[in-house]
Amino acid sequence: MGVLAIDFGGTRTRTAWYNADLEQQARDETPSLVNQPAESVIRRIIETARRVVPSGAVIEAIGISAPGPLDSRTGIIRHAKTLPGWRNVPLASIISEALGAPAWMENDANLAALAEYHLGAGRGCDPAVYLTLSTGMGGGAVVGGRLFTGWSGLAIEPGHMRFTLADGSVRRLEELASGTAIGQRARERLAQASASSSLRDVPEITGQAVGQAALNGDPLALEVVREAGFWLGLGMVNLLHLLSPQVIIVGGSASLLGDLLFDPARTTIEAHVLDPAFIPPALIRPAALGDDVCLVGAAAFALQTL
Amino acid sequence: MGVLAIDFGGTRTRTAWYNADLEQQARDETPSLVNQPAESVIRRIIETARRVVPSGAVIEAIGISAPGPLDSRTGIIRHAKTLPGWRNVPLASIISEALGAPAWMENDANLAALAEYHLGAGRGCDPAVYLTLSTGMGGGAVVGGRLFTGWSGLAIEPGHMRFTLADGSVRRLEELASGTAIGQRARERLAQASASSSLRDVPEITGQAVGQAALNGDPLALEVVREAGFWLGLGMVNLLHLLSPQVIIVGGSASLLGDLLFDPARTTIEAHVLDPAFIPPALIRPAALGDDVCLVGAAAFALQTL
Numbered sequence: 307m308g309v310l311a312i313d314f315g316g317t318r319t320r321t322a323w324y325n326a327d328l329e330q331q332a333r334d335e336t337p338s339l340v341n342q343p344a345e346s347v348i349r350r351i352i353e354t355a356r357r358v359v360p361s362g363a364v365i366e367a368i369g370i371s372a373p374g375p376l377d378s379r380t381g382i383i384r385h386a387k388t389l390p391g392w393r394n395v396p397l398a399s400i401i402s403e404a405l406g407a408p409a410w411m412e413n414d415a416n417l418a419a420l421a422e423y424h425l426g427a428g429r430g431c432d433p434a435v436y437l438t439l440s441t442g443m444g445g446g447a448v449v450g451g452r453l454f455t456g457w458s459g460l461a462i463e464p465g466h467m468r469f470t471l472a473d474g475s476v477r478r479l480e481e482l483a484s485g486t487a488i489g490q491r492a493r494e495r496l497a498q499a500s501a502s503s504s505l506r507d508v509p510e511i512t513g514q515a516v517g518q519a520a521l522n523g524d525p526l527a528l529e530v531v532r533e534a535g536f537w538l539g540l541g542m543v544n545l546l547h548l549l550s551p552q553v554i555i556v557g558g559s560a561s562l563l564g565d566l567l568f569d570p571a572r573t574t575i576e577a578h579v580l581d582p583a584f585i586p587p588a589l590i591r592p593a594a595l596g597d598d599v600c601l602v603g604a605a606a607f608a609l610q611t612l
Numbered sequence: 613m614g615v616l617a618i619d620f621g622g623t624r625t626r627t628a629w630y631n632a633d634l635e636q637q638a639r640d641e642t643p644s645l646v647n648q649p650a651e652s653v654i655r656r657i658i659e660t661a662r663r664v665v666p667s668g669a670v671i672e673a674i675g676i677s678a679p680g681p682l683d684s685r686t687g688i689i690r691h692a693k694t695l696p697g698w699r700n701v702p703l704a705s706i707i708s709e710a711l712g713a714p715a716w717m718e719n720d721a722n723l724a725a726l727a728e729y730h731l732g733a734g735r736g737c738d739p740a741v742y743l744t745l746s747t748g749m750g751g752g753a754v755v756g757g758r759l760f761t762g763w764s765g766l767a768i769e770p771g772h773m774r775f776t777l778a779d780g781s782v783r784r785l786e787e788l789a790s791g792t793a794i795g796q797r798a799r800e801r802l803a804q805a806s807a808s809s810s811l812r813d814v815p816e817i818t819g820q821a822v823g824q825a826a827l828n829g830d831p832l833a834l835e836v837v838r839e840a841g842f843w844l845g846l847g848m849v850n851l852l853h854l855l856s857p858q859v860i861i862v863g864g865s866a867s868l869l870g871d872l873l874f875d876p877a878r879t880t881i882e883a884h885v886l887d888p889a890f891i892p893p894a895l896i897r898p899a900a901l902g903d904d905v906c907l908v909g910a911a912a913f914a915l916q917t918l
Binding site: 375377431432433449450454455456457458459460461462463464466467468469470471472473474476540543544545546547548549550551552577578579580581583584586 | 683767770887
């Protein structure tokens with residue numbers, strides 16, 4: 307007996323077999339090749355899944371991590387930026403029928419939150435909030451030990467908090483504090499100012515390039531990262547006042563900036579929180595789980611839902 | 613058998629006796645006279661409470677509504693704008709000892725949320741969020757039928773969401789969308805512009821005066837209320853993305869503006885929500901319970917905690 311976990315991503319599909327203690331027993335992976343027709347993609351997911359099920363074993367439940375927005379109650383992928391041509395695909399029920407076990411699907415950031423709560427940086431924390439900062443900004447929350455997705459089943463989406471800028475425009479937090487935002491802001495700064503910067507020698511100013519320059523001490527890159535940290539902190543102030551988490555775990559490529567990004571966030575939180583009693587010890591923590599975070603989350607979700 | 617509810621406010625203290633179905637059996641009230649010494653104030657609360665307990669009845673539990681910030685786990689009032697000189701007063705344990713029953717205390721906005729969930733505009737809604745717009749902006753959330761206060765025990769504080777203005781300053785939502793904010797903004801507009809407005813004949817431009825002028829069709833007042841509604845809507849966008857409530861109940865004096873305030877909020881929500889699936893039918897609803905809302909909430913809280 308065990309649960310099957312499937313992490314279907316835009317680039318790779320990972321599958322693994324877990325026991326009831328969330329210990330991984332077998333693992334496989336394959337390229338997702340999402341530009342091929344959906345039928346082939348799904349067939350390959352199912353083949354990769356079959357390879358990790360021990361022969362003769364009964365699958366108790368299947369947990370599936372997939373890119374959102376998706377409807378976890380029906381197991382339908384509504385649409386996803388990373389899946390061209392996928393519209394309202396009932397992925398959970400297709401996989402459930404093929405493998406003969408109940409299957410539940412959730413979006414990757416929500417399952418990463420659940421995984422970090424069970425085995426990572428958020429163990430025992432209530433509520434535990436997870437943010438992923440990379441191209442965009444995703445997130446998830448675990449309340450009372452269970453994934454919290456609100457009435458819509460689509461929460462939480464911290465990257466979609468709104469702020470206003472000096473020009474009166476309304477921006478999403480992910481437009482101000484994601485890796486993409488950091489790259490964009492650096493390009494704007496380089497175009498405006500004449501300040502010297504090691505970034506002037508870089509052919510493509512990505513968030514990653516800016517991050518590397520900041521880690522090397524480039525002043526313009528550091529300023530851009532500090533600015534992103536300010537907005538991240540302001541978003542965390544809102545998270546504290548609305549969810550009052552015991553931990554905010556930060557994953558994704560931009561989290562590699564570490565305290566360069568987190569210190570200005572901490573300063574902003576201290577300046578703007580209503581009461582210091584909202585701030586737990588070690589509020590901001592880097593994600594602890596690696597590539598298999600969504601597999602662990604999918605297995606935990608299947609066990610929890612079962 | 614029954615529960616005793618105490619609503620200790622800055623102006624009035626209300627007490628009532630409820631049965632297990634949250635039906636009010638007896639009620640009393642008295643001025644709080646908070647400028648007198650705390651001992652006298654507390655003695656009066658206890659006397660008023662005793663008057664509603666049927667003779668010979670056993671008090672199962674006591675629920676106390678009080679101004680925040682307070683620590684509901686210890687039953688201590690930390691401090692409160694409306695209670696001069698009160699610092700770390702263990703009100704719950706004093707009342708518990710005097711009346712010989714367990715007592716639990718929560719802040720008024722949290723208990724109003726619980727009351728509206730049980731008997732008001734949020735029945736059966738999960739999550740249910742309550743906002744009160746008057747001098748400031750308070751709020752509470754009920755998740756899975758229970759009051760949600762997060763790790764700190766101090767959530768939710770929607771009035772303390774942060775936004776930035778054109779001048780780069782950081783503002784609380786309550787500085788942009790409360791009754792006080794509406795009065796303040798109208799005074800600024802009247803000072804700047806030469807536009808005619810019925811408010812020029814009003815001796816004191818309070819939020820209430822602006823609201824009345826808006827209800828009478830005064831263009832400047834309408835514009836100020838629309839602006840407050842925009843910020844309220846942007847706050848609600850954040851609430852949707854972080855808590856995804858099934859209902860947002862709005863109480864407090866500024867809620868009397870009704871659709872003058874709610875329509876621009878709805879327009880802002882539709883323009884900025886990630887996915888229309890976040891928006892439930894009848895998201896924004898006026899509070900349904902009147903003056904006794906905190907008494908009902910205190911009784912429900914005592915029953916729930918018991």
